[in-house]
Amino acid sequence: MPSIHPGAPPASLPPAILGQRYRLERKLAQGGMAEVWVGTDLSLTRKVAVKLLKSNLAADPIVAERFRREAIAVAQLSHPNIVAVYDAIEDTIGGERRQAVVMQLVNGKSLRQLLDEQQRLSPDLTIHIGVCIGAALDCAHRAKLVHRDIKPGNIMVTPDGRVMLTDFGIAKGLDGSEDDLTSPNVMMGTAKYLSPEQVRGRKLDGRADLYSLGLVLYECLAGRVPFLGETDTDTALARLNRDPTDITRLRPTLPQGLAALIHRLLARRPDDRYATGAELRTELQRIASQPKADYDASRDVTRGATPARGRPAGQVVSGSTTVPSASGQGARRSTPVHGSRTPTPVGGYQPARPGRPAGTPVRADRTPTSTKRPRQQPNRKFEHRAGPSSVIVGGLLLIAFIVALVLWVTIGRDDPASEPGANSSGAPEAAGDTIDLGTDLGPTQIIAVQTFDPEGTDTSENDDQIAAATDGDTTTGWTTLCYSNRFLSGKTGVGLVADLGAARTGVFTVILGSAPYQVKIFAVGDGEMPTTFDAWGSPVDRRDGLTSETISVELSTAARYVLVAFNELGVDPSCTTNDYRGRIVEMSFR
Structure with a gap:
């Protein structure tokens, strides 16, 4: 339905009577193809809506015929939830042949x-x-x-x-x-x-x-x-x-x-x-x-929005009886990034604080609610009272932290593998994109990571940042390139593939550092890593949200390769040309 401008005076037509029956009175609405006028049916003395095909389109026989067929088709329908069509007319107005459809006038x-x-x-x-x-x-x-x-x-x-x-x-x-x-x-x-x-x-x-x-x-x-x-x-x-x-x-x-x-x-x-x-x-x-x-x-509010008091007024009924009142693919970032598409050994960005929405918050429900607002009083049984228990808990937490710190320092000094620039043989690591972690995979059990962008034309999706996705540091991470819209300019998705070394069961965890987001997580067993989204099959999980968060997925079926793919990106102010980018802060498997 065209946009409505109640009370607008006639603009494109002089006062006219169509088919010697329908008098045009004032323009009610206007769209790309037609104007809608309020009119009077002189035979039945009732108000009607007259949909008048614009003069620049009336001369097009295909458009005119489609317009006529609308009237014929809808006139055959009789239903209380369909605007009724009364008549179809072709007449001369101001020296031009015009097509019109006479319809039920809806006040709303x-x-x-x-x-x-x-x-x-x-x-x-x-x-x-x-x-x-x-x-x-x-x-x-x-x-x-x-x-x-x-x-x-x-x-x-x-x-x-x-x-x-x-x-x-x-x-x-x-x-x-x-x-x-x-x-x-x-x-x-x-x-x-x-x-x-x-x-x-x-x-x-x-x-x-x-x-x-x-x-x-x-x-x-x-x-x-x-x-x-x-x-x-x-x-x-x-x-x-x-x-x-x-x-x-x-x-x-x-x-x-x-x-x-x-x-x-x-x-x-x-x-x-x-x-x-x-x-x-x-x-x-x-x-x-x-x-x-x-x-x-x-x-019924989203995080960061103010709750609306009360409940929706009225009750839903079927049909057309009374209900609650209605009144009340662009280019990527142009900066080239060079790197090979080979797996990178293991090791985001600090995620947003929980509860803080990214982007524009969604407003609370503004539909008219009940006029009676219940008096709200504090529920004193939920008031916070400081007591000895909080002191005890705080002390225990402090002791646990000190013990963990001592153990970490002790183990780190005793582990020769932790010395920089050395491997288990004592020789410097060879240059390359994959690090062999040996038989002891450690707590993460991820032996290699690589980007996954099967529909990309660039040679890299920030491959130089891959190691930061498994380095245990939540102040670093891997990011996608910057895209022109949140749907990756028409791509199915981009992301990271984690290689677990062998088919395993366990819990895969990923910390996301961008929002809003939509991600899918895929997992497959031993064999060749899939090279297309179709080859990955159905996702084992899919998540979306308005704030960055940590996602944990239990892999009950043994899998070697795990793909975390973005399908929707959030706005990243650090992007200079295109605004949308996804971030993976950290990935781990246990």
Whole structure:
């Protein structure tokens, strides 16, 4: 739906009557292809919305025919959550032939406007939007129509809580009975809300719309879409290379099952999503009907944000009845780094302090809440009282630290291998990229590390920093190159591979020094190290977050090679040309 400018005076047209029936009165909205006017149906004496194709496009027969087909297609749909189409007209206005579609006039705001105002919505309102649009899509899909442009701007929300889907301008029939008026090589739709199959130019069915709806619901809860690049192309391609950030990292306290539902909608393979809008609607209603005892909106904030008092007002109901009020690939850094792609022997940066978000903090839920604010009183049983126990604990910790320090110094002096520049034979180490640590691997058990960048064109991904990732020093580390966007300019990922020397079981730990981040951890047994992401198979773990942190993964199946791959990067102020970079402070295996 185009952006709305209530009360704007007529600009491009004189007062006119279309088809001797519909009087144009004032411009309501304007988009790239059409203008929307408030009009009056003189026959039925009712207000209508008239969508008028712009004059510079009306002369294009393909655009005009697509515009006409929208009216015909939507006029066949009758559903309370779909904006109704009443008529299609071609008439002369100001000496020009113009095409118009007469529609139901909806008194409300677009979801885009609502999100721009409130940033995030309550789970209750988000579920209701999903229920209504899921039902609308089920109606369209049963009529063999794919909308192809599900986005907040095409969803209307009224003050009394009705949610309606509009703008089927690029809808496409599923039966293929008519010629397709869109090029198969053109991605139809808005880049931020495209499904993977739309990006790839593959045949679509209703599950493509459900994916786009999943992106909309994700934005309603998280305050941002999960995929966003520097350009529309980067944005579209990002969903092909990585999974969305776990929404519970951005919105920790959601009703049980809601996060899993949204991530199922965002599955890359259509077969892994909900099959129909009706199935989605049923599952959303089930989640909405759960007891709210375990859900407290006052805790529904991200780290660094101020909690909102109270709970979301109102109750979700299905259909269109009253609900809570809606009103209330760029280049890398150009500096060349030279080095061979051979493993580097073992040995980041100081991670951010826990609890301090990187980048712009996500705002607390600003959806209107109950007007009654409970009086908050301190719970005195949780007040901190200093006592003898804290003194005892502090003394014990001091003693433990002194003992550990003495042992470390003693062992270090007795270990000849710790002397710099000497190996077990007493001879200087040979030059090279791999150090043989012998049979005693020590506590880390990582014998070599190398970078992994199968889609890179450079000869190095800061290979000269590799040793710092296993040196036991948290003030040093390995970094990726600087990229133009957080999705590595379209790459699947880059990272480090740790060689454990033989297939082993144990706990692999990595300290990350950048945020926000998304990483995947892969592990394979003995044999050749994989050279592509596909060859690594499925990850043994995946993590994402807003702050740098330590990740530990238990390898219950013996593995020799472990890959830690970044799929999303954070902003690094030390980058001079491109802004995004990932950091691995330290890796170890025990």
